[in-house]
Amino acid sequence: MTTRTFLITGASKGIGRALAQRLAAAGHGVVGLARSAGQGDFPGTLISADLSDRANTEQVLADLASRFDFDGVVNNVGAVRPQPLGEIDLDTFDSVLALNLHPTIQATQAVLPGMRQRGWGRVVNISSLTVLGMQGRTAYASAKSALVNFTRTWALELAKTGITVNSVAPGPTETELFRENNPPGSEGEARYLSGVPMDRFGQPDEIAAAIEFLLGEHSGYITGQTLFVDGASSVGRAAFS
Template sequence: MTQYTALITGGSKGIGADLGQRLIQRGYTVVSLSRGTPEWSHDALHHVEVDLTDAKATEHAAKDIATTHNITHLIHNAGVIRPNLVEEATTDDLTALTQIHLGAPLILLQACLPNMKENQFGRVLFNGSRAALGVPTRTAYSATKAGIIGMARTWALELAQYGITVNVVAPGPVQTDNFWDIIPRGSEREAELAKRLPVGRLGTVRDISNAFMFFCDPENSFVTGQTLYVCGGASVGTLTL
């Protein structure tokens, strides 16, 4: 197989856009799923507008994509945070984030899996989070991002026999719109957070897409079921003496 097609959720901007552009540079076709129009364009980019919190809409989109494209790489990058303290957390938060972080990739994989099995090849990747280890104000987000790790490990065991690897990239604080929705861009709070990270800076979109590119590589077939924290050392520990 020489032609690869990557399905990227949230491929319209940020990490998903950077990854999509890099894959296209390597000759891939990219199908992007997002609620908004991509902030970039290319002849090899195909955009499908869908709200991944809507299971039925996601099922329809997944069926259409699997019919018209031979998906070799499924990259679930889209995510929502919904930050709040435990007193304000709701079951609606859990339901919505469970669908977008866990339900959507399940629906998409089930649609793409027959072709992957037939090809005896596939790369399934998740954008997880350092928050899976726990962060204040992240009840629903941490729970569902932690769920991604368990689901990915299970899929890795089930699908390895078909040449399909499943891995998680778990970013720490990264300069994206989701981050700046919570911590104002250029603020003192942002600067203080960067200082507290062992590497002394915030992550960039390119830092994260670098890790995704490793797992996407067809030559990397001996790594599966793993979670790689790309977090500037934030997952190592928070105690400073």
């Protein structure tokens, strides 16, 4: 098995953490970026970085690119700040777009020269089911839709380099943050479940499994695609029994 080294943003919890565990278990090197790097049991190197700070992010990424030969990057960091139409604050709107999009560009550009030189690389952008529409998600869904565009554009630009670019769009996933906002038995839980034909939430490891596949050796002919991992939420509603 060929061992690789991957960079993951937003790696300390949820999907990023589950992916780091999967990759490490498969023998790959993992470098994670997160606002807090206090968890000593991270399965790799976890670096503290404020990815909302453009200059700090640039500095951290330049240092990492000089220390590691990255074979791929998973752009997972993001933020959701719901605002319905009529109450959209433009500063908040801009901050959501910036945190979801700027680190994606910065991280990908930091690892790109090395991947080009080696003629092999993987970029996976974490989008969202909300690109298909969700109330109160003007900023977040716009950012996640932009990541789908990044994916398609970069896939075309890099098609002859040995570097693939794909997206994974999770549906409702039972991360720590999700459960904080939607505890068992809550109205929020019921609302989200009503849109999932499988009638259950995804688990972080299930999303991580899809990402791991797109990072792998056997996915080299897949590029520019968005894979929905959502319990059929993007397909439609299951018939009532």
